[in-house]
Amino acid sequence: MDASLKIVIVDENPIRAAILQDGLKEAGHVNVTRIEDTTGLLARIYAIDPDVILIDLENPSRDVLEQMFQVSRAVKRPVAMFVDQSDTASIQASVDAGVSAYIVGNLQKDRIKTIMDLCISRFNAFSRLQGELERAKSALEDRKVIDRAKGILMKAKNLTEEEAYALLRKTAMNENKKIADVAQSVITAAELFK
Amino acid sequence: MTQLRIGFIPLADATALLVAADKGFCAAEGLDVELVREVSWSNIRDKLNIGLFDAAHLLAPVAIASSLGLGHIKVPIVAPFGLGVNGNAITVSPGLHAEMIEAADGDILDPLVTARALAHIVAERKRTGAEPLTLGMTFPFSTHNYQLRFWMAAAGIDPDDDVRLVVLPPPYMVESLTSRQVDGFCVGAPWNSVAVDLGVGCILHFSSEILAHAAEKVLALRAHWADENPDTVAKLVRALDRSAAFIEDPANRGEVAALLAAPHRVGVAAEVIERTLEGRLKVAPDGSTRTDKRYLLIGHNGAARPAPVQAAWLYAQMVRWGQAPLSAELLAAAKGVFRPDLFDAAVQSKGANATAPVDGIGGFAGPAFDAEDITAHLKFWAMKQR
Numbered sequence: 410m411d412a413s414l415k416i417v418i419v420d421e422n423p424i425r426a427a428i429l430q431d432g433l434k435e436a437g438h439v440n441v442t443r444i445e446d447t448t449g450l451l452a453r454i455y456a457i458d459p460d461v462i463l464i465d466l467e468n469p470s471r472d473v474l475e476q477m478f479q480v481s482r483a484v485k486r487p488v489a490m491f492v493d494q495s496d497t498a499s500i501q502a503s504v505d506a507g508v509s510a511y512i513v514g515n516l517q518k519d520r521i522k523t524i525m526d527l528c529i530s531r532f533n534a535f536s537r538l539q540g541e542l543e544r545a546k547s548a549l550e551d552r553k554v555i556d557r558a559k560g561i562l563m564k565a566k567n568l569t570e571e572e573a574y575a576l577l578r579k580t581a582m583n584e585n586k587k588i589a590d591v592a593q594s595v596i597t598a599a600e601l602f603k
Numbered sequence: 604m605t606q607l608r609i610g611f612i613p614l615a616d617a618t619a620l621l622v623a624a625d626k627g628f629c630a631a632e633g634l635d636v637e638l639v640r641e642v643s644w645s646n647i648r649d650k651l652n653i654g655l656f657d658a659a660h661l662l663a664p665v666a667i668a669s670s671l672g673l674g675h676i677k678v679p680i681v682a683p684f685g686l687g688v689n690g691n692a693i694t695v696s697p698g699l700h701a702e703m704i705e706a707a708d709g710d711i712l713d714p715l716v717t718a719r720a721l722a723h724i725v726a727e728r729k730r731t732g733a734e735p736l737t738l739g740m741t742f743p744f745s746t747h748n749y750q751l752r753f754w755m756a757a758a759g760i761d762p763d764d765d766v767r768l769v770v771l772p773p774p775y776m777v778e779s780l781t782s783r784q785v786d787g788f789c790v791g792a793p794w795n796s797v798a799v800d801l802g803v804g805c806i807l808h809f810s811s812e813i814l815a816h817a818a819e820k821v822l823a824l825r826a827h828w829a830d831e832n833p834d835t836v837a838k839l840v841r842a843l844d845r846s847a848a849f850i851e852d853p854a855n856r857g858e859v860a861a862l863l864a865a866p867h868r869v870g871v872a873a874e875v876i877e878r879t880l881e882g883r884l885k886v887a888p889d890g891s892t893r894t895d896k897r898y899l900l901i902g903h904n905g906a907a908r909p910a911p912v913q914a915a916w917l918y919a920q921m922v923r924w925g926q927a928p929l930s931a932e933l934l935a936a937a938k939g940v941f942r943p944d945l946f947d948a949a950v951q952s953k954g955a956n957a958t959a960p961v962d963g964i965g966g967f968a969g970p971a972f973d974a975e976d977i978t979a980h981l982k983f984w985a986m987k988q989r
Contacts, residue, residue, distance in 0.1 A: 451786065455668075469772030471643040472742050475674065476770040500676075501653050562634065 416441045416524070417457055419450070419464040425535045428464070432531045436523070451476065461521065462511040463528055464502065474511055501526065506532040552588035558592035559598045579580075604635040605835055606612055610647045611638060611660035615792035615879045616687030616820045617899050620660050621868050622859055623846035624908055625964055631845075632838035640867060643772060644742045651823060652678040653788040657896025658839065660686055661823035664744040667937045670826075671918075672793035673927055674743065681829045681837055683945035684843050688906035690819050690879075690899035691747055691810035692795040693754070695787035696780055699724070699736070699887065714967045722817045731740045738781060739771040739788035746819055747789040749920040750810050755973035756984065757968040762924070764938050780804050783876040789817070792879040792899060793871045800875070806886040811897040813964025816904075818913035818941070829945070840949035843936065897958075904958050909941035912963035915974035935975060 416438055420426040426443045442457055444450065447470040454462065454477075457524050499522070504511055506529040512521055515561050555577065562573040577595070581588045609624070611617040623629050624636040641647045644662055648669060652661040666680040668671075694702070704711055706720040717728060722738075728735060728738070740747040752762040762768055769879035771779055771788065771989045777798045799803030820845060829836050850859050857876055864873040878884055882898030885891070900906035918937035921927035969983055 424978045447775075448782075466646055467642060468860055469774060472780045475645050476743055501655075502648065504646075504653060504655060509649075525736040525816055 412522075414438055414440060414520075415459040415460060416461045416463065417454060417459040418443045418469065419447065419462065419468060421445055421447070421468055424466070425532070428535055429531045429534075430526060432527050434523070436527055436590050438524070447473070460513055461524060462513070463534075464506045464509050464511070465525075466509055471509065475514075476509070496552075502529050506537070508510065508514065508532045551587075551592075555592045558595040561595055563597075581599065604630075604633055605838070607634055607636045607657045607835070607839070608655070609638055609643045609658045609660070610650055610656045611635055612641055612644065612647065612773070613871075614660075614820070615648065615863070615869065615876060615899060616901065617660045618850055618859065618863060618880070618906075619684075619686050619843050619847045620822065622850055623842045623935075625862055625868075626849065627905050628842040628845045628849070629839070630769055631726040633844045634835070634838055634842060638790065644745075648675065651825065652676065654825070654828075655802050657824070659823045660744060660820055662745050663818040663913065664746060664749070664921070665742065665823050666821055666823045667917055667940050668744040668921070668926075670940045671927060671933055671936055673921065677685055677817070679826035680823050680940055681942050682823055682940055683908050683942045683949070684821055684822040684840050685715070685818055685907050685909050686820040686843070686901070688819055688900040688904070689809070689811040689817055691750060691789055691791050691813075691841055692884070693751065693787065693789045693807045693810070693813075694780070694782070694795045694798050694804040695807050697787045700807065700887075704806070711807075712812070714808055715757060717807055718760070719753050719861070721755060722758040722760050725760055729765070735766050736786045737769060737784065739769055739776055739785040739790070741773055741790060742770060743926070744921070746810070746817055747791070749917065749924075750788045750813050750817070750839055750926060753815045753920070753966065753968075754808070754813050757888055764951065777801060777803065796875050796878065796881035796884055797871065799888060802888040805888070806884060806893070809882075809884070809893070809895050809898050811895055813967055815897065815960040816900075816913075816963060818910065818917070820908065821941075822887055833948075834974045840946055842905060844902070845948045850880070850901050851903050863912060868953070880976070887981065907944050908946045910963055911938040911941045911943070912974040914938045914941040914970070916964050916980075918970060919972075919977040919980050923984060929978070929981070938974070 416433060418426050418429055418441060423445055430441050430443060439570055444453060450470050450473050462474060464474060503525060508526065508528045510525055511515060558577060559573040562568055563570060577591050579589050581591045608618065611620055624638050629636040644665055647659050647661060648665055650656045652669065670677065670679045702724055703717055703720040706723040707716050708719065709716040725736060738750055738751060751768065755762050761767065773790050776788050776790050776794050778789065780798055795806050796893050799806060802815050824836065829873045841865060849855050860877040860880065862875040863869045863876045864871060869876065879899060882896050883892055883894045884898065886893045913939045915934060916935055918927065922929045927933060964972045968974060972980055
């Protein structure tokens with residue numbers, strides 16, 4: 410039954426939007442449209458005529474969607490945000506995750522709740538993924554710095570690679586610093602002595 | 604130190620808040636303020652409503668709409684400090700500007716003349732079957748929306764039927780004018796100046812020419828939170844008041860502008876912000892300027908002390924344009940959002956504001972506004988509409 414729901418995802422981040430779309434597909438929602446470029450957003454949404462609109466909270470165009478609440482001749486049917494007065498826990502969870510939902514027409518609350526829970530978990534999963542990616546990136550950067558510092562020490566003090574690394578590690582422990590920070594100091598110092 | 608999280612939108616009228624935090628006026632009151640830059644009014648409203656923010660830089664009409672439960676969940680808000688009065692402008696494309704000069708019967712600086720010129724252009728478009736004009740504003744519950752409507756309707760234009768009014772996030776305004784998705788817009792500083800500097804827009808009117816004194820942004824607090832934390836409210840109001848006094852001093856203008864120019868604050872050239880604070884704006888790509896000391900009021904001329912008459916006027920516009928039903932209870936609730944008593948409890952009032960318009964609003968058209976009798980205002984304008 411949910412397969413008939415028309416869902417629009419407004420997200421400038423194509424990866425996150427794809428993750429969300431996959432999740433919705435797994436849950437049986439095949440009628441999902443992604444909008445990345447928000448030019449002429451309202452007209453495009455009216456053309457799609459969705460039942461549910463999902464938007465990321467970093468998107469300034471959220472204010473554009475608020476216009477749909479207004480009674481005006483341009484609007485085909487009334488729009489309401491699914492979060493009602495009794496549901497502050499849901500709104501808190503969705504704002505924390507960085508996603509917001511708007512429903513068009515009279516959708517049953519439990520149907521929206523399933524979609525919303527899925528959004529929240531996918532958005533949270535995405536930010537965890539992004540965090541891991543950042544950590545992996547910075548680990549890689551650290552490695553490069555440490556390798557360069559090792560090379561400098563090996564040459565200057567005639568050490569083996571193991572000895573150079575042991576020296577970096579010992580200094581880091583003594584000074585209560587990260588090895589990468591000590592390695593960066595070695596590189597900086599070497600630049601100064603050039 | 605009391606920890607506070609405060610949301611803001613990168614606009615010139617966030618200055619009092621930004622300077623209060625960055626120049627140590629908050630710290631001096633024992634407040635450790637974390638400023639959070641936001642991208643939409645909806646986000647600010649929601650984060651304030653659910654308690655992720657303790658306070659927020661908010662559109663005055665949104666504070667009222669939230670308190671009345673219009674368009675969204677009902678969360679009573681109070682405004683103990685006015686962050687800015689006026690500061691918007693109506694900018695149109697050079698093409699529309701030329702058309703308006705052509706159609707104008709009188710001084711183009713007179714809003715009634717321009718509104719009539721616009722009405723002429725609108726009628727002409729209807730007659731020839733051309734697309735209606737599209738004008739951008741920032742939010743359904745915004746001063747920009749009401750100022751555009753008040754201006755147009757004075758010449759008999761029906762803003763819901765004769766033109767298209769669309770919501771656009773301020774940072775997208777200029778781009779939309781460039782790509783001709785809109786023919787003009789009403790937005791706050793610095794976006795009008797950005798459009799003029801890029802040669803894609805002409806400033807038609809400062810909003811201070813439409814309404815002499817219009818509450819623009821307020822410091823918004825949840826009423827419940829304000830009741831529970833009266834000391835913190837007073838400290839915050841004092842910090843903002845000192846900050847406003849610092850901003851008012853022309854000697855500090857350069858420093859203030861540099862501070863706001865930082866990418867994590869407003870992120871626009873210091874020189875543009877300085878012009879904004881001075882009320883000296885380049886209005887056309889040819890470099891001509893217009894100066895109005897009332898262009899954006901921060902602190903001075905009674906701008907900081909919330910005036911309930913402003914809330915009454917905004918509520919009257921909500922009724923006029925079908926956003927709210929008319930009732931004495933709602934009017935009282937709207938007025939109750941603006942809290943001069945909280946302001947007075949925190950700082951010494953600097954006496955009456957000599958330069959304020961007699962009715963507190965100073966609309967360019969229509970009879971004086973009476974906060975006690977908004978039906979008179981509504982009746983007058985209903986009669987004016989065909």
